[in-house]
Structure formats: structure tokens, C-alpha cells
Amino acid sequence: MLLTELTHPDMLRALGTAGHGANILIADGNYPLETRSYKGCTRVYLNLRPGQVPVTDVLQAVLTAVPIEAAYVMPPPEGMEAAPIFKEFRELLRGTDGRGGDPEMVSMDRYAFYDLARKEDTVLAVATGEQRIYANILLTIGVRHA
Numbered sequence: 001m002l003l004t005e006l007t008h009p010d011m012l013r014a015l016g017t018a019g020h021g022a023n024i025l026i027a028d029g030n031y032p033l034e035t036r037s038y039k040g041c042t043r044v045y046l047n048l049r050p051g052q053v054p055v056t057d058v059l060q061a062v063l064t065a066v067p068i069e070a071a072y073v074m075p076p077p078e079g080m081e082a083a084p085i086f087k088e089f090r091e092l093l094r095g096t097d098g099r100g101g102d103p104e105m106v107s108m109d110r111y112a113f114y115d116l117a118r119k120e121d122t123v124l125a126v127a128t129g130e131q132r133i134y135a136n137i138l139l140t141i142g143v144r145h146a
Helices: 009-017 055-063 085-093 110-117
Strands: 023-027 042-045 068-073 104-107 122-127 137-141
Touching (some): 009 042, 009 055, 023 110, 068 085, 068 110
């Protein structure tokens, strides 16, 4: 029996074959997953209906399986207030770098985020039903420390 809270077989398979430096995309319900993620990555569709499954639920499950070195987010355009979900991301990421520290959370513009998600380092892309805007997060897997 698995000890991790993550039980989705395709997600476990992708993470089990990934290593340090590989990326995981968790996308909101507006993200163009088919065209803005690496073609060879494992794609998982958890977008059951609007609002389900939330990005934060997927993030919580993933964090039980792998350490995180860095997280990338796509901020709203200048003039719009910061996406409230970023605070939730920071709270969930606290202490998950494999040594009890906090991974760096980096903001990057939309097209730079898309470019990073399309690179072959992206091993897993998860579509969610999240309806909050700018609720996409790209995680870089860190190192497991003894």
C-alpha cells in the first residue's frame, strides 16, 4: 500500500520516472494544456467540471510525493492586483524543498511560462477545473535528502 497521498496511477508513473530538474505543470481550467505543454509529457485530465478539481488539491497531493526546488507562476498583467492564489501556493510550498526549506517562487510573463512548460523537462501536465485566474503553477522537482 502506498504511503503518499497521491494515488493517481498515471501521475505516480510520471513522477516515478522523473528526477531532479524535471517539471510538473498544474494548470487551471483556462490553460491551453494541449498546445502549451511538452508533447511527450504525461497529460492527466482532472477537469471534471468548473471548480473541480482545484489546483490546490492537486498541488497538495503532488507535494506528498516529491521535493520541490522551485515554483513558477504567471502573474496577472500590470495594473491588475496579484492573484490571491499565490498566497495559497506559498503556504502549501512551505518546507517542501527536501530539507525543510521553502522553494523559490518565481513570477514570469505568460509567454515565458508557456515556453518553459513546453520544454522536454516537463514530464507531467495536469488539467484541473480551477476557475480562479492565474492559478497555474509549474514545479521543478528537487533532490531527496537523507
